[in-house]
Every structure is written in structure tokens, then in C-alpha cells.
Amino acid sequence: MAIKITEECINCGACEPECPNTAIYEGGANWKLGDKTFGADDASPDGNSGFFSNDFFYIVPDKCTECKGFHDEPQCAAVCPVDCCVPDTDRVEDEATLLARKEKLDQMGR
Amino acid sequence: MEESEKFVKAVEQFNNGDFFSAHDLFEELWIDCRTHEKEFFQGFVQLSVGMFHLVSGNFKGAVSQLHKSVEKLEKFTPKFSEIDVFYVVSKAKTLIFEIEDFQKTDDLKSLQKLITHYIFPIKYHKENHYGDKDN
Numbered sequence: 523m524a525i526k527i528t529e530e531c532i533n534c535g536a537c538e539p540e541c542p543n544t545a546i547y548e549g550g551a552n553w554k555l556g557d558k559t560f561g562a563d564d565a566s567p568d569g570n571s572g573f574f575s576n577d578f579f580y581i582v583p584d585k586c587t588e589c590k591g592f593h594d595e596p597q598c599a600a601v602c603p604v605d606c607c608v609p610d611t612d613r614v615e616d617e618a619t620l621l622a623r624k625e626k627l628d629q630m631g632r
Numbered sequence: 633m634e635e636s637e638k639f640v641k642a643v644e645q646f647n648n649g650d651f652f653s654a655h656d657l658f659e660e661l662w663i664d665c666r667t668h669e670k671e672f673f674q675g676f677v678q679l680s681v682g683m684f685h686l687v688s689g690n691f692k693g694a695v696s697q698l699h700k701s702v703e704k705l706e707k708f709t710p711k712f713s714e715i716d717v718f719y720v721v722s723k724a725k726t727l728i729f730e731i732e733d734f735q736k737t738d739d740l741k742s743l744q745k746l747i748t749h750y751i752f753p754i755k756y757h758k759e760n761h762y763g764d765k766d767n
Contacts, residue, residue, distance in 0.1 A: 530693040532655060532681050603659045603677045605700055 524586040525596050526610035531578035537598035537607055538579060543624075544632045545585035546598060550576045555584060556630045570613070583613050585632060590617060591624040635661060639713070646680055647753040651687065655680035672712060675704035676754070679724060687747060691731055691740055698728045716757040723752040 527537070527546075538546045547553045552561050553574075560566065562574045570583040581598070588609075589596045598607040633641070642657035655677055662673040682697030702724050710718035727750050734743040 528693070528696070529690060530681070530685070530696050532652070532684065534656075534659065536659075603655075603662055603674060604681050604697060605678070606696075 524583040524610045524613045524615065525581055525588055525598055525607050526573065526613075527575070527579050527581055527598075528606045528608060529578065530604050530606035532604060533578050534603065535579065536601045536603065540597040540601050541581075542589060542592040542597070543585045543587055543627060545582045546579055547582065549578045549580065553582050553585075555582070555632070581607075583610070585623075585627060587620045587624045587627070590620040635664070642676070642680075643715075643754045643756075646676075646683070649687075649751065651680045651684035655684060669713070671704045672708050675701045675708070678704065679720070679754075682724070683751065686727075686731070687751075689740075689744060691735060691743070695728055695731050695735075698724050698731075702728070711757040714756050714758070716755045719755050720752075726750075727752070 533549065535548070538548070544554075550562075552559050554560070555567065562576065565571065566573075566582065566584045568584045573580055573583055596607065599605070638657050638661055642654045642661070645651075645657065646654035658673055658676040658680055662670060662677055665673055678697045678701035682694045682701055685691070685693035685697060702721055705717050705721050705724075708715075708717045709721055710716070730750055731743065734740055
């Protein structure tokens with residue numbers, strides 16, 4: 523499953539540089555995938571919605587691999603001082619799916 | 633700044649109601665710590681963030697952070713590193729109870745008015761619960 527950031531986030535920004543997939547964005551900021559830029563109202567290519575936040579950092583599910591293929595554990599959760607990077611139970615995915623996403627991102631760019 | 637100085641400064645900021653700055657300093661201590669005290673510092677990061685969310689009106693975030701803080705700080709009761717951890721944990725638990733009670737009645741506006749009443753200081757164990765230094 524992808525990781526999500528809860529409303530406990532204090533916007534310290536510790537997680538953002540740790541993400542190997544550049545899946546983490548500051549609240550209100552547009553996100554990128556390959557050569558395209560997406561805003562709050564844009565549908566994600568994988569059909570995900572409801573993840574954008576104007577108030578605190580957010581994670582794009584299309585780009586989150588839970589750090590599979592890079593690290594043993596999600597790096598955002600490891601560095602978060604308030605433990606607010608948690609598994610998104612609405613987006614449960616197996617390891618094969620996450621690794622396939624990493625491959626896809628490797629090819630198309632993040 | 634030395635670790636002990638940083639801790640004293642963070643406590644001072646917390647007790648002055650500057651919860652965001654306090655969280656920043658406690659966070660630095662947490663990041664640098666490689667001993668069992670790491671959890672102690674994180675408990676104070678989460679306590680500060682919980683209070684910050686509380687005064688900002690983010691009650692859901694406040695309750696979650698206070699719960700996480702209590703879970704960590706309880707391991708260091710009654711006293712640790714000159715801090716009266718038992719006092720802090722007791723006050724945090726009372727605060728959680730109060731917020732949850734207000735959430736049940738959906739009367740969060742009343743809670744907002746009473747916030748200053750529920751804010752508590754981090755006390756050193758040489759002080760009694762009235763804020764005076766024991767001899």
C-alpha cells in the first residue's frame with residue numbers, strides 16, 4: 523500500500539528529501555510525473571484522488587513504492603518525528619505491484 | 633549549543649507557549665540521539681506538536697500526537713533527566729480526556745475558549761506541582 527501523511531503533520535519537511543521517488547510534495551504545491559505537472563483538481567494517471575493537500579505535505583500514490591527497490595523501510599516514516607507517515611489502508615498493494623511501479627518510474631522519469 | 637542547553641531552551645520555549653520552536657529543538661535532540669533517550673526526546677517532540685495542534689484548533693491532530701507522546705514518555709516515569717515525567721504524562725492524559733470529551737459533545741468552540749486553562753508546563757522534578765522549588 524502507499525504511504526500517506528496524516529493531519530498530524532507539522533510541515534517540518536523532513537520527509538520530502540528522503541523520498542527516492544520524489545513522491546512527497548509540500549501542501550498546495552503542484553506535483554510532477556515524467557514531463558507532466560498536475561494540480562489539485564487534476565486526475566492522477568493511475569486514477570487516484572483525495573491525496574492532494576493544501577495544508578500539509580502529501581504523498582502522490584502514483585509515485586509511492588513504499589521505498590521498495592531502494593530501502594528496507596519507507597524512509598518518510600523513518601525520519602518523521604511525529605510518526606504521521608502511515609500506511610494508507612485504502613490503497614493496499616502487494617510487493618510485486620510496488621516493484622513494477624518502481625520499474626515504470628525508472629523508465630518514464632519521476 | 634550543548635545537548636543539555638538545548639533541552640533547557642526547548643523546555644523554556646514550551647513553557648512560554650512557543651510550541652513550534654520547542655518542537656524544533658526537541659527534534660534536533662531526537663535526530664542526534666543514539667541512546668535509549670531517543671524515545672524520551674521524541675515524546676517531547678510529539679507533546680510540543682500536540683500542543684501546537686491544540687492551540688491551532690487541529691484537535692484531531694492534537695489528540696493523536698498527545699497519545700503518541702504519552703505512550704513514549706510513560707516509559708520514563710516517574711522522573712527522568714531532571715524532568716517530572718509523571719506530572720507531564722498525567723497532565724497530557726487529562727488533556728486528551730478533555731479534548732475527547734468536547735469532541736463527543738461536538739462543542740469544540742467551547743474547548744477553544746478554554747485552551748489556556750488546559751495548557752501545562754514541563755516541570756523539573758525539583759519543583760513541586762505548584763511551581764515552587766523544593767528544598
